[in-house]
Amino acid sequence: MNERFLLELNRVSYTFTQFKRGALIEEIEEGIRRLDKFLSLQDGILRHASTPSSSARGKDRRKYTNLTVFWKHADRIFRLMHSAWRCNCVPLHCVYIPVHQTTTIGPRICLELLLKYSKDNKAVQSCPWRPIPLSIDHFELLASAAGTTPAKLKRAIRFDQAHAGASATGGVDDALVTTSAGNTVQLRCTAMTFPEASPGTSDSSLGVVHTVPTAPDQGLCHLAVKSQSAVLGSHIHTLSDNVTNDAYRLFTATTAINDGLIYSLADILKGKCTLNLYHGPRLSIAHAIAVSFLQFYTTPWLNESEMTTSICVPVSADGKRLLHEQAFVSSHFHHDPDPDDRVFALFGILLLELCYNKPLEDHHLFKTRPESKTDSLVRSAVATEWAKDVEYQWGEEGARAIGWCLHNASTRKEGWRMKFATNVVEPLRILCDQAGLKQSGSSPACI
Amino acid sequence: MSGIEVAGLVLGGFPLLISALEYLVKLRKFRREYQKDLNRLRDIQLVYRESMRTLLAPLQYDGTLDTTQIELLLNDPSSQGWNDLDVQDEVSRRLGNFKDSYFHGLQEMRHTILNLAKVSKVDEARFQASLHTSKVRSICTVPSYYALTH
Numbered sequence: 001m002n003e004r005f006l007l008e009l010n011r012v013s014y015t016f017t018q019f020k021r022g023a024l025i026e027e028i029e030e031g032i033r034r035l036d037k038f039l040s041l042q043d044g045i046l047r048h049a050s051t052p053s054s055s056a057r058g059k060d061r062r063k064y065t066n067l068t069v070f071w072k073h074a075d076r077i078f079r080l081m082h083s084a085w086r087c088n089c090v091p092l093h094c095v096y097i098p099v100h101q102t103t104t105i106g107p108r109i110c111l112e113l114l115l116k117y118s119k120d121n122k123a124v125q126s127c128p129w130r131p132i133p134l135s136i137d138h139f140e141l142l143a144s145a146a147g148t149t150p151a152k153l154k155r156a157i158r159f160d161q162a163h164a165g166a167s168a169t170g171g172v173d174d175a176l177v178t179t180s181a182g183n184t185v186q187l188r189c190t191a192m193t194f195p196e197a198s199p200g201t202s203d204s205s206l207g208v209v210h211t212v213p214t215a216p217d218q219g220l221c222h223l224a225v226k227s228q229s230a231v232l233g234s235h236i237h238t239l240s241d242n243v244t245n246d247a248y249r250l251f252t253a254t255t256a257i258n259d260g261l262i263y264s265l266a267d268i269l270k271g272k273c274t275l276n277l278y279h280g281p282r283l284s285i286a287h288a289i290a291v292s293f294l295q296f297y298t299t300p301w302l303n304e305s306e307m308t309t310s311i312c313v314p315v316s317a318d319g320k321r322l323l324h325e326q327a328f329v330s331s332h333f334h335h336d337p338d339p340d341d342r343v344f345a346l347f348g349i350l351l352l353e354l355c356y357n358k359p360l361e362d363h364h365l366f367k368t369r370p371e372s373k374t375d376s377l378v379r380s381a382v383a384t385e386w387a388k389d390v391e392y393q394w395g396e397e398g399a400r401a402i403g404w405c406l407h408n409a410s411t412r413k414e415g416w417r418m419k420f421a422t423n424v425v426e427p428l429r430i431l432c433d434q435a436g437l438k439q440s441g442s443s444p445a446c447i
Numbered sequence: 448m449s450g451i452e453v454a455g456l457v458l459g460g461f462p463l464l465i466s467a468l469e470y471l472v473k474l475r476k477f478r479r480e481y482q483k484d485l486n487r488l489r490d491i492q493l494v495y496r497e498s499m500r501t502l503l504a505p506l507q508y509d510g511t512l513d514t515t516q517i518e519l520l521l522n523d524p525s526s527q528g529w530n531d532l533d534v535q536d537e538v539s540r541r542l543g544n545f546k547d548s549y550f551h552g553l554q555e556m557r558h559t560i561l562n563l564a565k566v567s568k569v570d571e572a573r574f575q576a577s578l579h580t581s582k583v584r585s586i587c588t589v590p591s592y593y594a595l596t597h
Contacts, residue, residue: 024563031556038545
């Protein structure tokens with residue numbers, strides 16, 4: 001009885017609140033209309049204020065910001081190193097840059113490389129120095145003017161006790177003494193600078209850097225000889241152009257490259273190597289190369305016209321495996337880049353070759369016209385034909401990445417780096433994720 | 448709680464109200480009063496879901512969410528995705544200068560839904576208990592009001 005009474009009571013009371021309920025429901029409807037109005041206004045603003053790079057927005061943009069500015073530092077490092085060689089043997093010297101850079105995480109700018117006297121040290125009699133793995137860190141100087149003007153150290157980008165200790169005790173010269181007091185990094189430095197050695201005075205006051213060479217400047221080759229005995233992690237040199245506030249410190253590092261038997265990517269794809277790169281490693285290399293392209297294209301580090309021959313993969317010590325995770329770009333100090341839109345087509349073809357694990361020349365369309373194998377127009381046409389089937393191998397994402405390289409890319413378009421990141425690097429990263437491949441530290445996924 | 452996560456709470460509020468009303472509609476005595484509200488709320492739920500889809504759709508183009516994740520968010524208001532920092536960041540970026548007004552509007556809607564639940568007796572324990580003990584059986588379950596308020 002009580003239950004029935006309660007239900008009846010509620011029904012009556014519910015009926016009495018009809019107007020209130022109606023008002024509340026209308027309020028909700030009005031609320032949704034208001035939210036939609038905000039959305040449409042904002043979308044209208046976005047449409048009118050669209051920037052050239054507005055397609056690459058949000059998360060992707062943040063992820064790749066660091067990678068898209070890296071090339072400026074890479075370019076500067078190349079030119080500083082190039083001018084720092086004072087030897088006649090500079091055409092012999094080469095650099096191996098791992099495509100899987102392990103330290104490009106977050107805002108820190110750091111380049112890892114292996115400095116070699118020559119590509120094949122054994123071929124050079126009395127080779128003066130062994131390969132030196134280096135880690136090059138960027139830091140900023142607050143300089144009122146270049147040259148001998150004292151420059152205050154704004155903040156050492158990287159500082160840790162290990163390096164401080166190493167540089168103070170195990171460095172090859174006593175150019176740098178680093179101490180730490182609380183959160184303040186203090187630096188007393190008599191730095192060797194290139195290219196001009198100008199006279200000046202050495203100021204030992206903390207936090208002030210005078211660019212005064214303390215010894216005759218004999219260049220990087222001389223430094224490389226001295227660095228042979230350097231302790232791991234030692235600061236061995238600082239590169240600065242005395243014009244900008246950017247400076248780069250060279251630290252000895254551990255090598256991520258097996259400097260033994262190596263095969264170029266071209267040789268592997270052509271089957272000149274008995275070892276195979278399987279689907280996963282090819283995908284991983286494709287992604288790593290795309291990241292490297294973003295980091296190094298338009299700098300002299302990357303020889304854009306010979307990518308497949310300059311990208312090399314070491315073989316394991318037992319000779320049974322290609323160490324794809326140690327793939328590197330081989331570079332010299334005498335390359336002058338010539339940025340050209342064709343490079344994207346070449347990159348697209350490289351991705352295609354990695355996708356199908358064979359060179360473009362092996363495509364059946366070339367069988368009837370072998371003389372056209374070097375014709376860039378015919379190659380592009382064959383690549384376009386070949387790209388139609390990429391989806392069956394690398395899915396939609398792979399097709400998107402390759403299609404963009406072959407058809408849409410242009411260095412003339414503003415913000416092409418970000419577009420390359422979002423249209424090529426990101427799809428390849430997704431592919432790697434889907435394939436369950438472990439990404440290297442340079443992967444934007446880790447940033 | 449003042450960001451996009453409130454959108455998930457609002458989205459979760461509709462099924463609670465609708466389920467409760469569906470249950471009550473099964474009772475013949477209440478049919479007339481509740482049916483009208485039920486129909487309006489179903490429509491509103493649909494419109495709100497589409498509004499949320501419009502809000503989230505651009506996030507699939509910058510890689511924050513894919514279409515499956517968006518559907519998951521729309522279908523599961525309790526999904527942790529609503530609390531995801533990347534989603535929150537991107538929605539804030541998407542809304543630009545309207546961010547604060549939009550989130551304020553969402554908060555107001557949440558309060559309105561709470562009021563509606565109160566007025567509709569969805570949150571009244573005695574009433575709920577009487578419904579459960581009544582002989583009417585329903586295919587619908589009355590969801591917990593707790594989920595809406597917390």
